[in-house]
Amino acid sequence: MVFANPRINNTIQVFSYANSVTDGFFMTIMLIVVWIILFVSFKFQWRADTSFVSASFLTMLISMILAVADLVSDFVVVVFVLMFLAGAFITAKSSGDEAI
Secondary structure: OOOOOOOOOOHHHHHHHHHHHOOOOHHHHHHHHHHHHHHHHHHOOOOHHHHHHHHHHHHHHHHHHHHHOOOOOHHHHHHHHHHHHHHHHHHHHHOOOOOO
16 A cells, blocks of 8 residues: 655644554544553543543543544543543442432
8 A cells, every 4th residue: 555745843733644454443542542542541540430530531621622622522531431431430339429
């Protein structure tokens, strides 16, 4: 497969070119890697459910910013939003909070 020489002037163009070469999977895989790194680092301080919610929330915010820059699809954002909501629901239920 032959790709045109890219004209890259900033970071967004680097990520956009990497996405075009990988058919849109580059930033999606980067978000998954960021989620794993955050989850593992939070796991050293908190329980698994709290770590899941925290990692999902931060990755959800990052994915929303990347969606505005058109680097990830809306589906990826929806998946991270659903992960955050599911984790928040499970954390609230496991803590015995009756607010939800």
